[in-house]
Amino acid sequence: MEEPAAEQPVEPREDTRQEDFAQHLREIRELFARQKRVETLVHNQDMPRHELVEQLVHKQNEAELARKLEHLHAADIAYILEALPLDERLMVWDLVKAERDGEILIELSDAVRESLIETMEHHELKAAAEQLDADELADLAPDLPSEVMEDVFRSLDTEERERLRAAMSYDEDAVGALMDFDMVTVRADVTLEVVQRYLRRFDELPDQFDQLFVIDRDDHLEGVLPITALLINDPETEVAAVMRKDALSLHPEDNAETAAQAFERYDLVSAPVVSAGGKLIGRVTVDAVLDYIREAAEADQLAHAGLKEEEDIFAPVMDSVKNRWAWLAINLVTAFIASRVIGAFEGSIEKLVALAALMPIVAGIGGNSGNQTITMIVRAIALGQVGQDSERRLYRKELKVALINGLAWGGLLGIIAWWLYGDWRLGAVMTAAMTLNLMVAAAVGVAIPMTLQKLGRDPAVGGSVMVTAVTDSGGFFIFLGLATLFLL
């Protein structure tokens, strides 16, 4: 059984949970607004000792702010910092007590964290980093200057250093990156009574503490002892008699998404992480999983609009331009190709200018339909619902859906085109082109994610651009091609 002293005592937290954090933000914004009003007032009236007055009010406001911040949870301060423009953000950051810097920094989004770290001195960063556990430090490390990290590393004891090295060695999508080291371990041959006495020696138990890990002399995981088992069973019972040997355990190299699905499916609060040899090396808790799921969902959303990373909404203009340009460049290339397809049919358009007005409809609806298909397929792949055997079935189904939608909407548009331009043949070409383009969209909507998956790539990335590229160029080609063949 390990000594309690070996455990990381969990920092006591300020608790203002019941209070409304939106309210805090409002109040802090008001303080800043009041500050600005005072400044304007003082300057406008051109009062004699205006600077003194200003300073006084400023000091008062600052004191009020500092008091307010002291009582806030680190996560709430992080939230407030993210919601403030840079100048006000830095002012609030200066008012936060230095010993809370570390816990606040790890709660911040990357972009905002960077903006604060840039303004901090070497010794401040070192002090902040030293307040953190190895797993938290590993999250912060990529944003810290390397000299600071070297200093911090030197100040750690051997065990912490080993943990930090381990935590930093894992890919950010691996279970190792979600892992912490706040475990409480016991031996199988002691009684629950002894376990209870042991626990009573702790000043504080880890967060998300729902089970103890049962290990042998060599740190091999033998089972887990849920706290509920500890509570309902007779104190004289041995741990071995009530521990669970079949509990889910993770490996540090496991995919974080797979681990997240296991947490969701089995409603876990924590899970042990073991090495290939079966040694207990850490645990994953549901709060880390929750953060991971939220971040993954947000990254998906941003990626969908071609935003490389979370953008601080108060970021300098050039940072935003950099975050967005790559996507625009890619789309420019695909749009240019589509434009050259049209260029090839300029002769046809010159003869029948109605084609120019109708062609974007064919391309646009194809893009929408293709994106519906790809969204369905990517989702089904992510949920593991698509096997080798279902591929043909999917093609058949999507093509049928496209055929029906094409005939219905294409038919309607064909009639409208006929009515607008008084040429039934133009209407027929419109209907045929829409149906064909929707079927092309369905085919590539299935083919692209399936192919990406077979190539071992993430089926969610880039599929949408490719589908749109095909349906744009394809739509123009099909429509203008059919028109050239049958109308001219």
Place this chain on the structure above:
Amino acid sequence: MEEPAAEQPVEPREDTRQEDFAQHLREIRELFARQKRVETLVHNQDMPRHELVEQLVHKQNEAELARKLEHLHAADIAYILEALPLDERLMVWDLVKAERDGEILIELSDAVRESLIETMEHHELKAAAEQLDADELADLAPDLPSEVMEDVFRSLDTEERERLRAAMSYDEDAVGALMDFDMVTVRADVTLEVVQRYLRRFDELPDQFDQLFVIDRDDHLEGVLPITALLINDPETEVAAVMRKDALSLHPEDNAETAAQAFERYDLVSAPVVSAGGKLIGRVTVDAVLDYIREAAEADQLAHAGLKEEEDIFAPVMDSVKNRWAWLAINLVTAFIASRVIGAFEGSIEKLVALAALMPIVAGIGGNSGNQTITMIVRAIALGQVGQDSERRLYRKELKVALINGLAWGGLLGIIAWWLYGDWRLGAVMTAAMTLNLMVAAAVGVAIPMTLQKLGRDPAVGGSVMVTAVTDSGGFFIFLGLATLFLL
């Protein structure tokens, strides 16, 4: 102190967590494939007693399948059911023991759940529903035939009936819909020793059991007693001395998203739900929050592609057509409007056919850029980072980003257009049109979500369609308009 008998005993769960569920799916698929191979074989060789052989093999396979299913976690069976096409899905469903129907049904996605409920008899559904807790029953209720629900309702005791009525009365985005009733409550004036003795009388404690709720004689919540406090403190201590009075509590009408953010921010495992009068009525646990976050993220993703709801990938073709048609109809209308804008300039296109080839580039890049802006703003609004005071700042920033991107990419395209068509004035119009359309995109990208928010609507819904509609029609209008003014 409540009697343990009043608590819902938690169903013991089959546990196969360590096993790989993907492996199970593979095996089950193999069983089906084997079955099919045998059928083909038997039929092809035209063996005499082929039906008998077939039946034999079939029975063997079924027995193997049933054995396999028996050892699987309900969530894993749900996962397998979702991954199978309808015929195989129904076969697996028939093999599942009837007493597990309830727990499996609540784990299923809506679409797949419906497909199974359709095939079930009245008495089967009633039996399945009766296995569930009130909060689970409330989730299932909308999919059950009303006669079944009436029968089930009649079979409940008064307390359960009241709970079911309460759980069903909340909006699906309210905390009430996430709530369960598996609470363990104690009085403040007993010692921890007494609490421990009390807990030992339970056969099983609720899942996600990290705290007891401390209530007074009238069920008012006085505080919470974290299990960790129970474990580390002296057994002689009174609950009142170690309970936490400042813990976060939720109201059933609170927004589920706000509650989810609180769970994320403060790393909660469970939180009490109290009525406006302060009475304890239930609790929310992190597993419900996890499911909620995942479902909300998925609904967002689907909505982005205009899919109304999760679509079972093996759904009948007509169900898919219905799920997708509304979006296509909306896009058809916006595409048609854009087409009429072009139609208004047919005279210009006839004179200068290059316009037809270049115009989709202007519209397309505008759409991409506008979607980037709207994604940023919607995200910032969701995170509460956008106040009244930041609106003007956001417009200024987005317009600047658009100006830079417009001049850069528009400039490049202007040069290409000049080179392609040998007319520098055409290039200049191209550059001007792209810059203007990107600025329109930025302005509507900020304005639409901000306006939706002010109107009390969800800023994430429909914004993308509106932006694209404006940048398409606007892009065509700006480009063709400028060309008509300056080139013809």
